[in-house]
Amino acid sequence: MLEVIKELLEKEYQLTDVNMDTDFKRDLGLNSFDFLNLICIFEEKYNVELDEEKYRNINTIGELCEYLESLVGTDAV
Amino acid sequence: MQFRIAGEKKDEKSFLSFRKKKYKDDAKYVDNNYFMLQEIFAGKLHFVKSVEIIPAMVVAEESDVLAHARTGDILCEAIIAYAPLLPEYIQICFFESLEGCEKAVELLMDQAGRIGKEHGCSRIVIGLFGHVNYGLGFLNSHYDSVNSFSSLGNPAYYNAYFENLGCEKTKLNTYFTHDLNNRLSRYPALIAKLRKNYDFKPFDKRQFEYYSHIYTDLNNACFTEHKYYYHREYEDDYEMLKELFLFMKEDSLFFAFKGTEPVGFIMWYPDYNGYKTFL
Numbered sequence: 001m002l003e004v005i006k007e008l009l010e011k012e013y014q015l016t017d018v019n020m021d022t023d024f025k026r027d028l029g030l031n032s033f034d035f036l037n038l039i040c041i042f043e044e045k046y047n048v049e050l051d052e053e054k055y056r057n058i059n060t061i062g063e064l065c066e067y068l069e070s071l072v073g074t075d076a077v
Numbered sequence: 078m079q080f081r082i083a084g085e086k087k088d089e090k091s092f093l094s095f096r097k098k099k100y101k102d103d104a105k106y107v108d109n110n111y112f113m114l115q116e117i118f119a120g121k122l123h124f125v126k127s128v129e130i131i132p133a134m135v136v137a138e139e140s141d142v143l144a145h146a147r148t149g150d151i152l153c154e155a156i157i158a159y160a161p162l163l164p165e166y167i168q169i170c171f172f173e174s175l176e177g178c179e180k181a182v183e184l185l186m187d188q189a190g191r192i193g194k195e196h197g198c199s200r201i202v203i204g205l206f207g208h209v210n211y212g213l214g215f216l217n218s219h220y221d222s223v224n225s226f227s228s229l230g231n232p233a234y235y236n237a238y239f240e241n242l243g244c245e246k247t248k249l250n251t252y253f254t255h256d257l258n259n260r261l262s263r264y265p266a267l268i269a270k271l272r273k274n275y276d277f278k279p280f281d282k283r284q285f286e287y288y289s290h291i292y293t294d295l296n297n298a299c300f301t302e303h304k305y306y307y308h309r310e311y312e313d314d315y316e317m318l319k320e321l322f323l324f325m326k327e328d329s330l331f332f333a334f335k336g337t338e339p340v341g342f343i344m345w346y347p348d349y350n351g352y353k354t355f356l
């Protein structure tokens with residue numbers, strides 16, 4: 001899932017050099033709209049509805065990985 | 078100097094004239110509140126039925142030595158307001174003052190405090206315009222820019238007056254400017270989801286009451302935790318929107334519905350202050 005997120009960040013926001021500890025806001029400068037847009041992309045990609053109560057507390061790529069994997073499994077591409 | 082309540086028509090006229098004269102030749106400020114003050118004095122607004130309005134001024138006396146004021150001139154003024162639904166606070170609203178009138182402002186504040194105590198208030202709030210839906214706060218930067226429509230405009234010395242009197246500053250709003258053209262294209266997935274899950278409708282003047290009630294209900298639901306917000310009646314926003322829609326277009330107020338339930342709104346408008354002669 002990390003590779004999926006990396007690919008998306010590069011494609012959507014031309015961001016590279018990220019890892020599990022990378023913070024969306026502090027390290028990448030993404031705002032809440034940017035993050036929500038990412039969430040929507042994943043919802044569309046995996047045909048799932050993400051829980052706002054859960055994703056509103058996500059700050060890092062690692063936390064997003066963990067949440068997405070809990071929904072779609074670790075093998076999703 | 079003397080504290081005076083503007084109880085008579087001639088005092089109300091003086092109150093209005095003071096701010097008109099103050100900003101007459103000021104290229105950097107448009108007085109968007111003048112019209113509202115006229116309506117307050119005329120008792121036309123529903124809001125004044127629920128809020129006690131005390132127009133007050135501090136005037137120069139013969140003993141005052143002021144380079145820029147003669148005996149009887151207004152040094153500073155404000156509407157002192159008490160809203161029973163915001164019982165903790167006595168409000169100093171629509172404050173205006175000449176420069177270098179620290180003592181006059183102090184007198185105004187002392188008298189507002191006295192009136193507040195008579196009403197059982199424990200705090201004074203300065204810069205709330207009777208209700209947050211009408212306006213809130215003092216300008217805290219960009220003093221040399223022309224104020225945009227509905228936004229604040231005051232010289233820096235207003236803030237200094239109250240800071241020097243030991244008032245606590247509360248930062249409530251920050252304004253950003255955005256490049257709208259680039260912004261939406263950045264979020265195609267988010268926009269697609271919003272379009273799928275929500276309906277967006279502009280205000281419809283043919284159903285004025287219906288939509289203005291939605292506006293009030295949403296405000297009352299969203300701002301219950303706001304420090305200075307208090308419950309609005311339908312009539313308060315109805316008349317406010319009636320005035321705004323004299324020149325505002327319907328698509329300046331958009332509502333979001335999830336099914337049939339209104340869940341949010343956004344109000345926007347061009348900077349009408351750019352058309353100074355209009356006002």
